[in-house]
Amino acid sequence: MTRPPCRACQRAGLTHRGRGLCHTCHRLHTASGTLHWFPAPPRGRAAEAAERLADYAELRSQGEQVPVAAARAGVCERTGWRYQARLRQEAAA
Secondary structure (H helix, E strand, O other), X not given: OOOOOOOXXXXXXXXXXXXXXXXXXXHHHHHHOXXXXXXXXXXXXXXXXXXXXXXXXXXXXXXXXHHHHHHHHOOOHHHHHHHHHHHHHHHHX
């Protein structure tokens, strides 16, 4: 199994310490106070919700209407409209 590349230096195959950083980059960013540049990935329910939102966004980019995209992403129509509002808000920022 290959390890993904470090999010900071992009070197592949290194042992990760946390936040997708190799041991060296994690230590350097901790010491310099810039570890917040690499937020921890969501886990558990938050990760599942992020995946559903990404699925919904992909379906909407393909031209699906909100109710159809929501159903195909596995959420109710109301949640689809919430996702739509969130995507619109993120696009405006």
